[in-house]
Amino acid sequence: MKRLESLGYTCVLGIDVGKRSHHAWLTDMDGTRLWDGPVAQDELALRGVYEKALEYGRTLAIVDQSCTIGSLPLAVAHAMGVDSACLPGLSMRRYAQMSPGRAKTDRVDARLIAECALSNPGTLVFTGESDPRVEALESLSGYDDDLAADMNRLVNRLRALLHTLHPALERVLAGDAISSMTACLLFERYGGPHGLRQAGREQVTCWVSDHLRAGLTLPKRLLDALDEQTVEVAQDGVDTDWIIRDLARRIRETKQQRERIRRRMHELASHDxxxxxxxxxxxxxxxxxxxxxxxxxxxxxxxxxxxxxxxxxxxxxxxxxxxxxxxxxxxxxxxxxxxxxxxxxxxxxxxxxxxxxxxxxxxxxxxxxxxxxxxxxxxxxxxxxxxxxxxxxxxxxxxxxxxxxx
Known part of the structure; x- marks a missing residue:
């Protein structure tokens, strides 16, 4: 990659971002420090730093995080017409290991960001003005990933509990059957093996025929599996029924929320x-x-x-x-x-x-x-x-x- 001075820059502003405050290090193309100091995490303070840097000429602002706590410095830079880039954390740490000294402070990190940008411009990821649609899609996709992890945790917890109480019942719910709408609604209504036994086959069958329009074979298979075990384990009872009801409800709600997110993502991206x-x-x-x-x-x-x-x-x-x-x-x-x-x-x-x-x-x-x-x-x-x-x-x-x- 070309050197930064060949791209028309006269100085580099390295910013070590933080939750409440950042530290900025301004240097010219020869590596001479022009200014450094702490910067509050607010728009007015950031504008002041960028204005100070622009007094020296065209400036490239570099942060070590482009998301979360680094979003505001980048947004202010874009609003003021200041070019910006991100230095990946791994690149910065590798550069720090090759630099003399082992001090780890915000001031040192800001200096290392600026020096790494000058000596290794190929490590920089330049950031343009963000597309609100893409940013929204990224947020939705990240939230969907979180919900998918929650879903796996809830399903694994429910499966482990059913395997403890009634292995034959758990075997019927192999694969995605345990998170199906039919299984979730049935468990929400009656709880686990104890609740299903208390209700009885006839009552469960009547409720299924009245409330479920699809998936009618799964309840029959569950009731048949229920009859295979006549002994109740010590944990089976009212309390485990309550836990199973709650797990089934949360699985159903998480699944419905993920479907709403999927539809929203498709709606946002459909014009791309x-x-x-x-x-x-x-x-x-x-x-x-x-x-x-x-x-x-x-x-x-x-x-x-x-x-x-x-x-x-x-x-x-x-x-x-x-x-x-x-x-x-x-x-x-x-x-x-x-x-x-x-x-x-x-x-x-x-x-x-x-x-x-x-x-x-x-x-x-x-x-x-x-x-x-x-x-x-x-x-x-x-x-x-x-x-x-x-x-x-x-x-x-x-x-x-x-x-x-x-």
């Missing part, structure tokens, strides 16, 4: 051309497509499919030392959210897309285990995604390409 194009690819749903669009921002940020795959962490990392060590290891870097979305999309694609399934089976035939074959498919689909978004052509079943990775 890249979103509509990616949605045509087998295996790409609303959530995975939103993760793709918000991660890459624009396909024009990537010169080719290899760069997209590298950004997602789907390219193998070469390990070589002399002639004794030479192998390709799995890449643990990249954008983790994008990598996860592409991996999940690949796992769905092998079910819905014959071409993806054939590629997956070929990799399994080469000796790769399930995860390796899915990652290879996700890497291959990076080429497909890049081609579709770059040329603005929706996916068609006859897509064949020179999309096999080299």
């Amino acid at each position: 051309e890249e979103y509509q194009l990616a949605l045509t690819i087998p295996g790409m749903g609303v959530r995975t497509t939103v993760a793709l669009v918000t991660a890459i921002r624009s396909i024009h940020n990537f010169p080719n499919a290899d760069h997209l795959a590298s950004y997602a962490g789907l390219c193998p990392a070469r390990r070589q030392s002399g002639t004794s060590i030479r192998h390709d290891a799995s890449n643990r870097g990249g954008n983790r959210k994008l990598k996860r979305a592409l991996y999940l999309a690949a796992s769905i694609a092998i079910i819905r897309d014959p071409r993806a399934r054939a590629y997956y089976q070929r990799k399994r035939g080469e000796g790769k285990h399930h995860t390796q074959a899915l990652l290879a498919l996700a890497r291959q689909r990076c080429n497909l995604i890049y081609s579709i978004l770059k040329h603005r052509n929706p996916y068609q079943s006859q897509h064949t390409t020179n999309l096999t990775p080299r």
Whole structure:
């Protein structure tokens, strides 16, 4: 990357962001300190610092966090026309390890941010004016991820409790059946095995026929499984019924909330051309497509499919030392959210897309285990995604390409 002075900057403002206050370090292109000091986390104080920096000429403001506590400094910089960038925390820490001294203070960190930007401008991620729609999608997607984690925790807790009280009942609720609307409503009404026994088969059957329009076979299977065990374990009773009711209610509400978020994300992203194009690819749903669009921002940020795959962490990392060590290891870097979305999309694609399934089976035939074959498919689909978004052509079943990775 070009040196910052060749881009027209006359000084660099490194900002170590904090919850209540930041520390700013202003330096010229030779690394000479022009000013430094603490800055309150409010607009007026930040404007004062930027005005002071602009007195020296065109300034590049650099923060070490672009989200949460770093959002306000970036927003004020954009409002004042000050160019801004983010220095990833790992890059900063690596630079700090190569610098003399071991002091760790806000002032030292601000200086290191400015010095790292001057000596290693390639580590900077330049931030333009944010798109409110993309920012909203990122917030919704992050909230949906939190709810998905909550959902897994609640389901695991309910499954463990049912397995303790009545293993036969838990076996009927294998897979996603335990979080189905039918199971949740039934458990909300009667609780666990104790409550179902107390109500009796006839009452439960009548309630199911009156209140449930679908999923009528699951209650019958649950009642049949209930009869397989006549002994009640010590924990089974009124209190565990209450816990099961509460868990079932929270699972149902979380599931409904995630569906509302999914609809809202689709509504926000529906006017984005890249979103509509990616949605045509087998295996790409609303959530995975939103993760793709918000991660890459624009396909024009990537010169080719290899760069997209590298950004997602789907390219193998070469390990070589002399002639004794030479192998390709799995890449643990990249954008983790994008990598996860592409991996999940690949796992769905092998079910819905014959071409993806054939590629997956070929990799399994080469000796790769399930995860390796899915990652290879996700890497291959990076080429497909890049081609579709770059040329603005929706996916068609006859897509064949020179999309096999080299």
